[in-house]
Amino acid sequence: MEFIVELLVEIVLEGTIAIGSEKKAPMPIRILCAFVEWMIFFGMGGLFIYMGYEAIISNDTVAALALITIGGCMIIGGIFIAYKMFKKKRDQEKDTW
Numbered sequence: 001m002e003f004i005v006e007l008l009v010e011i012v013l014e015g016t017i018a019i020g021s022e023k024k025a026p027m028p029i030r031i032l033c034a035f036v037e038w039m040i041f042f043g044m045g046g047l048f049i050y051m052g053y054e055a056i057i058s059n060d061t062v063a064a065l066a067l068i069t070i071g072g073c074m075i076i077g078g079i080f081i082a083y084k085m086f087k088k089k090r091d092q093e094k095d096t097w
Helices: 002-021 027-057 061-096
Strands: none
Touching: 002 027, 027 061
């Protein structure tokens, strides 16, 4: 079962990355692919934060600190990547005018 889930997630992530970076793909499809990637990214970050919260409840502070840090870094990294992509797009639009 684990192999099937890993294979499906790998196919979805690699497919959305490949389609999202293609210039030949229509813009709505590329935006949808980016949205799917970000939702997976933020979902995983939220899952790590939730696991850290559960570790706090069970009095395992080292694991809680590690999990919350990983989750926070994933979410902050996702926000930074989104900002960087939108800034690049905005700069490209300014250059065309």
